[in-house]
Amino acid sequence: RYLNHKRTLPLPPGPSRLPLVGNVHQLPLQYQQRTFTEWGKQYGEIVFAKFFVRPAIILNSLEVAQDLMEKRGSKYSDRPRFVLINELVRFKPMVFMSYTDEWRRQRKWYQTAIQARNAIDSYLPLQRRETNKFLLDLIQTPQAFENHVKRHAQAFLPCCRFSAAMMMEIAYGHSVSSVDDEFVKFADNALTGAIEADSLVATLVDFFPFLRHIPTWMPGSGFKRRAFIARQRVREMLDTPYDKVRREVAAGTAKPSFLTYLLDELSKDNEITPEDQESIKYAVCLMYGAGSDTTIITLLSFLLAMVLHPEVYRKAQAEIDRVVGSERLPELEDRPSLPYLECVLKEVYRWNPPAPLGVPHNVTHGDVYRDHYIPKGTMVIGNIWAMTRDPSMYPDPDTFLPERFENLDSETAEQCSPHRMVFGFGRRLCPGKQLGDYIIWLAAANMIATLDICKARNASGEEITPEAAFDSGAVSHPKHFECDIHPRSQKVADMVVQLNAHTT
Numbered sequence: 001r002y003l004n005h006k007r008t009l010p011l012p013p014g015p016s017r018l019p020l021v022g023n024v025h026q027l028p029l030q031y032q033q034r035t036f037t038e039w040g041k042q043y044g045e046i047v048f049a050k051f052f053v054r055p056a057i058i059l060n061s062l063e064v065a066q067d068l069m070e071k072r073g074s075k076y077s078d079r080p081r082f083v084l085i086n087e088l089v090r091f092k093p094m095v096f097m098s099y100t101d102e103w104r105r106q107r108k109w110y111q112t113a114i115q116a117r118n119a120i121d122s123y124l125p126l127q128r129r130e131t132n133k134f135l136l137d138l139i140q141t142p143q144a145f146e147n148h149v150k151r152h153a154q155a156f157l158p159c160c161r162f163s164a165a166m167m168m169e170i171a172y173g174h175s176v177s178s179v180d181d182e183f184v185k186f187a188d189n190a191l192t193g194a195i196e197a198d199s200l201v202a203t204l205v206d207f208f209p210f211l212r213h214i215p216t217w218m219p220g221s222g223f224k225r226r227a228f229i230a231r232q233r234v235r236e237m238l239d240t241p242y243d244k245v246r247r248e249v250a251a252g253t254a255k256p257s258f259l260t261y262l263l264d265e266l267s268k269d270n271e272i273t274p275e276d277q278e279s280i281k282y283a284v285c286l287m288y289g290a291g292s293d294t295t296i297i298t299l300l301s302f303l304l305a306m307v308l309h310p311e312v313y314r315k316a317q318a319e320i321d322r323v324v325g326s327e328r329l330p331e332l333e334d335r336p337s338l339p340y341l342e343c344v345l346k347e348v349y350r351w352n353p354p355a356p357l358g359v360p361h362n363v364t365h366g367d368v369y370r371d372h373y374i375p376k377g378t379m380v381i382g383n384i385w386a387m388t389r390d391p392s393m394y395p396d397p398d399t400f401l402p403e404r405f406e407n408l409d410s411e412t413a414e415q416c417s418p419h420r421m422v423f424g425f426g427r428r429l430c431p432g433k434q435l436g437d438y439i440i441w442l443a444a445a446n447m448i449a450t451l452d453i454c455k456a457r458n459a460s461g462e463e464i465t466p467e468a469a470f471d472s473g474a475v476s477h478p479k480h481f482e483c484d485i486h487p488r489s490q491k492v493a494d495m496v497v498q499l500n501a502h503t504t
């Protein structure tokens with residue numbers, strides 16, 4: 001009787017649906033988060049929609065996201081079926097994996113390798129070294145600070161190099177030194193091909209899995225041909241760096257990394273099986289895939305915000321000068337003494353959350369919430385973008401205003417911290433949250449301490465004010481913008497050169 005009662009409850013409110021297509025005709029291909037936010041204003045914090053046959057709920061508030069994905073984690077931690085990525089491209093990393101034992105196993109690896117306190121601390125020297133190189137790059141080639149930093153980048157310049165190098169070294173123990181680094185090329189080629197879709201919410205074959213069987217000669221099967229090409233690249237990305245590091249392990253020349261840690265762990269009791277090898281390859285390559293783009297986006301968003309808001313940059317510089325002085329560079333231990341910088345970075349995450357719709361979850365058992373029925377198999381979209389623009393938490397949400405986080409008591413500060421949403425939710429919460437946050441903090445603090453960042457000027461000497469504009473897609477890259485970066489003084493430039501001379 002209880003089950004029948006549950007099913008007779010209404011579905012959450014949402015836009016009216018057409019037979020067969022559901023709400024697909026109302027779903028734009030670009031900036032879907034904006035449409036979902038509009039639906040939220042009309043129908044409430046939880047909106048029901050149907051994309052062809054697939055039911056979906058869009059969660060537009062942090063409270064609802066936490067109620068469902070965190071408090072009811074046992075029902076809300078699965079992923080929807082990603083037919084294109086998982087089955088056609090055969091790209092099966094943990095992030096797109098169902099809530100299975102294999103997911104738990106790989107998640108545990110991440111827990112030990114990048115979430116445990118001692119593991120995080122063990123990356124500090126590497127972070128320091130890469131941050132020093134990053135500063136030197138910015139001083140030597142400032143005009144190239146982002147130059148096509150996106151995945152498609154052939155030009156491999158400071159922001160991109162910094163994030164990619166850090167993740168490659170942690171994942172494979174591989175030092176990235178040149179613009180033509182082969183590990184990075186393999187990974188970038190494969191990831192660009194594998195995740196071609198503009199958004200993770202929808203590709204046609206995900207809605208109609210039978211389409212994966214259409215022959216490649218048929219019109220409209222282009223997605224399948226592209227998937228096959230991406231499949232080969234994915235194989236290269238998985239196998240080539242892995243084989244190289246295994247050869248280095250055999251020769252005794254491998255540097256410690258996530259990969260060598262997993263090889264050690266798994267070979268302790270038994271021989272590593274082919275299935276183990278495949279799991280290791282995926283876990284390691286995902287660290288680069290999930291960790292580099294998100295940190296690049298955050299750093300570029302920080303730079304863009306600082307170009308647009310010089311008064312914020314000056315205030316952050318004054319704080320660093322007061323606390324750290326000019327004889328050394330900021331270290332992570334300085335973090336608690338730099339509260340304004342903390343506000344600036346929170347505001348950067350809020351202003352442009354790197355993954356505006358996160359990664360969708362999936363409901364494994366029918367559920368009832370606020371007198372509405374949520375059917376099993378419903379896709380759950382956490383609209384992080386809407387949450388970071390909730391005017392009840394962030395008045396005047398479109399304005400970049402770090403001061404909104406200043407002078408809050410610790411409870412309120414915790415409650416309205418964007419860290420609670422931009423890294424996702426519940427059991428699927430980003431395992432790289434802390435590592436990513438450290439990398440970004442250290443890079444930003446050191447940029448502020450050593451560099452002046454301001455608007456570039458055109459040929460007539462007039463300042464160029466960039467637009468605060470971001471690409472559409474599963475991740476939100478700032479659109480190309482110009483800026484002028486130079487060392488604050490000769491003394492600081494010399495210090496950066498010296499530090500690099502000591503660390504290389």
Ligand code: HEM
Binds near residue numbers: 286429431
């Ligand atoms: C600014 C930096 C970052 C942001 C904003 C970010 C954001 C996210 C988000 C929104 C998710 C989806 C969570 C969910 O499903 O609810 C996610 C998942 C994930 N992230 Fe991150 N991330 C960042 C950095 C990193 C780093 C540095 C790493 C690795 C070292 C990483 C590894 C992962 C992995 C492995 C997953 C999949 C988790 C799972 O499905 O269980 N991320 N991240």
